[in-house]
Amino acid sequence: MKSDITFGQYVEGNSLIHRLDPRMKIVLSILYIVTIFLAKSVTAFALLTLSAFLLIALTGLSPAMILRGMRPLLFIIVFTAVFNIFWMTGDTLLISLGPIKIYLEGIINAVLIILRIVLLIVATSVFLTYTTTPLALTDGLEQLLAPLKKLHVPVHEFSMMMTIALRFIPTLIDETQKIMNAQKARGADFSTGNLLQRAKALIPILIPLFISAFRRADELATAMECRCYTGGEGRTRMNVLRSTPKDWAAAFVVLVLGAAIVLANLYFPLYGLTL
């Protein structure tokens, strides 16, 4: 196990996107996703791809890094592409080898679907994971969902749980590392043997880890109660989120993009997407 496991993908920065209100970023990423699903034609997709590049440029992140972040999804991307190329039928037959028939529409469809997946990832990662700290995200989410409190949904409690969980991930990773080292020092062996033996070798790690997690939870609860924490009711916050003109400007730009996509679909319906 590596000792330098970092949690989340947040990249420190001070770009315009970094500085947007997290609430707005959540809304913007949803708007952007809707826009992506609205796109139906090659022209619309070209426009979207352009906008995605602009977006990445705005964050100051390296495109190569974002591309690398997609590696886990490579299988899904390849699978959808292959599926579309071989199973789509259309008017323009390109290759016909016995039962295998490849149509131009199939290829275009495959490319557009890949683009759609890639753009979805870019949208969420650029607006959310790469440029917003996990804590800012939960904070933003809590406030966005605040109206649900009227329906007796414990929004604050959920967000507090999420915040605590995020806060303790590095701590627990650290703890795991320590316990693993302690058991290794007693000759524990995690890397040889069959599956069952390896699973059994994890017991000396998992039990102490669970016990320490419960102990920490207990201590944290006591510490919170000592500081009079009683839940979300009447609780004020140190960092109050405020929307600024640039948040609304960003929203306006994304809405214009959405409108442009709809128009592109209507007036330049070059090779429509069928899925």
Add this chain to the structure above:
Amino acid sequence: MATIELNNITFTYNKNTPSAVCALDHVSLKIDGAADGITGLIGHTGSGKSTLVQMLNGLLKPDEGQVILDGTDIWAEPKKIRDVRFKAGLVMQYPEYQLFAETVREDIAFGPKNMGLTGDELNTRVLEAAKFSGLSHELLDKSPFELSGGQKRRAALAGVMAMQPKILILDEPAAGLDPVGRRDILGGIRKYAGESGTTVIIVSHSMEDMAMYCDKLVVMADAKILMHKTCAEVFSEYQKLTSVGLDVPQITRIASALAENGVDIGADIYTVDYAVKQLLKQRQRGGVS
């Protein structure tokens, strides 16, 4: 032949990343178990103590240099690194958090079992280790989670002692214990070292404990070894110790203050008993009225 020999060891955490930290910088050290008695390892937080002890049992691999135990380079055969861990037993900081088995007996047996021991041999070792660490017999069949803090610490200690390592390394064995608990644990370790002939290395922050239970001291500062001398020699270099953020035992401070005020009873004072003896000697000579 030295029991432990570190040869120009260098180690960097998060190598080749912006957060790289050099924890050991060309460190060389020789410890001869039979001649040196108990060795204490002291240093400020982040001086590389914990990294150094993790080098000794192969939990960390040096970037450069060799770790030689009993004349063999432990990384000569990386696949046999587990055997090194049985030879150099390491008790980590707060070892009570590593307990996991259903009974104390089973937990102590975890190490020896990993060595392939079974039956009577295993039993004898568990009982011996329990005796050395001061765990009473009736505690052995309890769950480790029913024990008190001090008892848990002893159980964890016994878990490593039961492997009967040639070298026993203890990282802050007395941290977080009350004075009586500290004395019992450290005294027990001292007794164990004497009776079993194990080479013992203790890492600690407490200068009083070090002065009381160690024979030689290794002082670390900024990823390097600053001194490796006897307690008396190390503590007589008051200035050098304070310059790297370390303290000396209270009695050494008193002796140094006395010296400044004209009552010189020697710079090598580090235990109360010795200080009293020196003071009395001074009085006989007529130095103090």
